[in-house]
Amino acid sequence: MERIGILLISVFLFLGGSLGAQTGGISGYVTCSDSSPCREAVIMLEYSGFYTDPDDKGFFSLANIPCGNYKLVAFAYGYQTYMQPVRIDSSVQMIQIHLTALGKQFDPVIVQGERIRSLGISRKENVDGANLYAGKKTEVVQLADIQANLSTNNARQVFGKITGLTIWESDVAGLQLGVGGRGLSPNRTANFNTRQNGYDISADALGYPEAYYTPPMEALERIEVLRGAASLQYGTQFGGMLNFVTKRGPSDKRFEVNSRQTLGSYGYFGSFNSFGGTLDSGRFNHYSYIQYKRGNSWRENSGFEAVTGSVKLNWQISKKWQHQVEFTGMNYLAQQAGGLTDAAFKEDPRQSFRCRNWFQVNWNLAAWQVQYRPDSVNLIEMRVFGLLAERSSLGNLERINRIDLGGNRNLIQGKFANIGQELRWLRTFTWLGKPQFNLLGYRIYSGHSKARQGDGNAGSGADFYFLHPDDLENSDYRFANTNLALFWEQVLQLGTRLTVSPGVRAEYIRTAASGYYKLRVLDAAGNLVVDEKIQDARDRERSFVIAGIGGQYKLNSKVEVYANISQNYRAINYTDLRISNPGFRVDSNLRDEHGFTADLGIRGEKAGLFIYELTGFYLKYNGRIGQVLRAGEAPLYLDYRFRTNVADSRTYGVEAMGEINLFRLLKKRSLRFQDLNLFVNMAFTDARYLAPEQKAIDQKEVEMVPGMLIRSGLRYRWKSFRSSLNYSYTATHFSDATNSEWTSSAIEGRIPAYAVLDFSTGWKKGKWSVDLSVNNVLNTKYFTRRADSYPGPGIIPAEARALYLTLGLQIGK
Structure with missing residues (x-):
């Protein structure tokens, strides 16, 4: 804690030293075409964080602006955007802005055709609200600009332009998202800090960072991905940050209703309905939705039903204060067909040997976010968020090469309750004649969860109750996690081309567990001969400081080089410690993981024509938690997967993504309303264990790391018609650290x-x-994972060819 105190003092001294920076101001009037005050306008200095609204007379004022060169921008709905370079000095300048109305003679189709075309992928600005992204690898998927099967959350299409992602495909409807980057496990996206509108949505950010909830893609505006350097602002994890940003109500309508009804193969039906708009002269924005979907997979015993709903309300109370509250709820029930052995998959991947396995999730999220701008150089953002959730799995967990002979099923139940608060203070100051940015923030988080495992009934229905709730046959635990963090980051503009961004994060983590597990031994006849209850209690505290630095250099207005290096830390998941599974065991002495990530890349773009990025990365993992194959005890010696700190590992690779609008290259007037975009996304990765003392593992490939990923596609657009064809290739890889080729349990x-x-x-x-939409056009038979537990165990076949037809209706006023 002493290091945290020193960090606090240093940061505040640094901030205090910036208060005397030289500043100036700009004031004036903004008028509309008829020379009346344009009260609806927004006036801002581009990429600076300074903006304001005019009063009833059209007067505006921006004060305390660091001296330097800026671009003044003013815009209002229905008017052409006004832009003018300005230089801010120690005086207050007066400027008159006149906005010109968009001419009525323009056909809306022509306006659409002549606008700058989005390529569906973009990057974050250096400063966005109270968030700093300079010197980092950022990728943003704009959902409105891609043609994809959004009803089923088709991750291959939605994430097609995000580099280096391994995607697990476990269900037809996209109920759970499984993505991992740069050699990290895709299991329920646990290696990303997963957020919605900036706040956590996973079960427990420390103890169980798995996201059983995935927002409907039909409700999203964009998806933001920030890689390993995110450890300073968004947590210490290796994977980075993944943020789902939901839509807002339209700003030019009091209400708008969107309804999308989808029918698909295997009895699929999806219904998405949203309601949104803006009231109170633009100060109150509302957006809500409800999604229902049901159906079956192409395999037997795989029906599902899911309901997701959300409400988001945003109040611009004044020019200084903005509040946003939201609530999201999801509930789904799915039958799980179980896994297959290698032989069964080759014979018929559609078959199922489990008809009694079920999975149920109930997820509830709430958040309150506040933005306060006391003046033009300070911005404070605060969010409070909480989660109440439950997941239950019921069925036969025995190896898939054993027939289900009936009997009591195994029930695993997890309940999660957490609450957290984050605060960010962004301050702008002047140094070297340029605007600079300081970000200081803190995070307080408390998570509580229950993990229970015991016998369920011997039936085949979705009956989620314990036979002996007061004396469970396997385990009963309570987990408590506390996290306090302080972070500081800065963006320094050293001239017109070079930007440097250093940062530090101090963490305090406390993880505690209490409960019992049972040691049960059966004889050869299946009779219980040992039934011993063992009490267990653990409590661990640690504090540490991690640091990082990034930078970017503009070669010209369209091309820049960037680099960053950042330390990482990942606490163990206590909730994994006592799950009883015949094919899977966990080391009771698991240790936290730590290491660092580094990027070096070049990126460039020309709006509407092309965008590209080439990145080399290196990831060092100390004490990496992985899975090794071990032989069981006599007399059967059945193999099982053992989760432990396998060894240190290193991962390096190259990621490349490029997209170009082929029609715009031709510069033909006849093609000005058409786009033909080609994109190619490739990743080459080499991940190895470094364990000279363990010959069976040393230099073996890290599990779940394909050596090559290729995703490519064509998108055609003509006026309001568009089509896309996407190709995805994933190279062969292994499911455990010993690189086993095959086992009988699969x-x-x-x-x-x-x-x-x-x-x-x-x-x-x-x-x-x-x-x-046609998913898996060529009807390829393949699988993306070998599960050690639900939804298996064993091989989980991916979906066969499936067709989906969606009819949409949009009305508003």
Whole structure:
């Protein structure tokens, strides 16, 4: 804690030294075409964080602006955007702004055709609100600009332009997202700090960082991905940050209703309905949605039903204060067909040997976010968030090469309750004649969870209750996690080309566990001969400081080079310690992981024409937690997967993404309303264990790391018609650290290379729209994972070819 105190003092001294920086101001009037005050306008200094609204007379004022060169921007709905370079000195300048109305003679189609075309992928600005992104690798998917099967959350299409992602495919409807980057496990996206609108959505950010909830893609505006350097602002994890940003109500309508109804293969039905708009002269924005979907997979015993809903309300109370509250709830029930052995998969991947396995999730999220701008150089953002959730799995966990002979099923139940608060203070100051940015923030988080495992009934229905709730057959635990963090980061503009961004994060973590587990031994006849209850209690505290630095250098206005290096830390998941599973065991002496990540890249773009990025990365993992194959006890010596601190590891690779609008290259007037975009996304990765003392593991490939990923696609757009064809290739890789080729239980083994083709097309006319999607066009038979537990165990076949038709209706006023 002493180091944290020193950090606090240093940061405040640094901030205090910036208070005397030289500043100036700018004032004036903004008028509309008829020379009346334009009260709806927004006036801002581009990329600076300074903005304001005019009063009833059209007067505006920006004060305490660091001296330097800026671009003044003013805009209002229905008017052309005004831009003018300005230089701020120690005086207050007066400027008159006149906004010109968009001419009525312009056809809306022509305006659409002549606008700058989005390529569907973009990057974050150096400063966005109270968030700093300079010198980091950032990727933003704009959902409105991609043609994809959004009803089923098709991750291959949605994340097609995000580099280096391994995607698990476990269900037809996209109920759970599984993505991992740069050699990290995709299991429920646990290696990312997963957020919605800036706040946590996972079960427990420390003890169980798995996200059983995935927002409906139909409700999203964009998806933001920030890589390993995110450890300073968003937590210490290796994977980075993944943020789902939901839509807002339209700013030009009091209400708008969107309804999308989808029918698909295998009895799929999806209904998405949203309601949003803006009231009170633009100060109150509301958006809510509800999504319902049901159906079956192409395999037997795989029906599902899911309901997700959300309400988001945003008040611009004054020019200084903005509040946002939201609530999200999700509930789904899914039957799980279980896994397959390698032989069964080759014979018929559609078959199922488990008809009694079920999975149920109830997820509830709430958040309150406040933005306060006391003046033009300070911005404070605060968010309070909480979660109440439960997940239950019921069924037969025995190895899949054993027939389900009935009997009591195993029930695993997890309940989660957590609350957290984050605060960020961004201050702008002047140094070297340039605006600079200081960010100081803290995070307080408390998570509580219950993990219980015991016998359920011997039936085949979705009956989630324990037979002996007061004396469970396996385990009963309570977990408590506390996290206090202080972080500081800065963006320094050293001239017109070079930007440097150093940062520090201090962490305090306390993890505690209390409960019991049972040691149960059966004889050869299946009779219980040992039934011993063992009490268990653990409590561990640690504090540490991690640091990082990034930078970027502009070669010209369109191309920049960036680099960063950042330390990482990942606490163990106590909730994994006492799950009883015949094919899977966990080391009771697991240790936290630590290491660092580094990026070096070049990126460039020309708006609407092309965008590209090439990145080399290195990830060092000390005490990496992984899975090794071990032989069981006599007399059967059945193999099982053992989760432990396998060894240190290193991962390096190259990621490349490029997209170009081929029609715009031709510069033909006849093609000005059409786009033909080609993108290619590739990643080459080498991940190895470094364990000279363990010959069976040393230099073996890290599990779940394909050596090559390729995703490519074509998108055609003409007016309101568009189509896309996406290709995805994943190279062969292993499921455990010993690189087992094959085992009888199918829990370990090689995952063969696979390639998948997806097609989607859509057309909109007025208030109506229609979309058609074909997933897995070539009907490829493949699998992305070997599960050690639910939804297996064993090989989980991916979905076969499936067709989906969506009819949409949009009305508003």
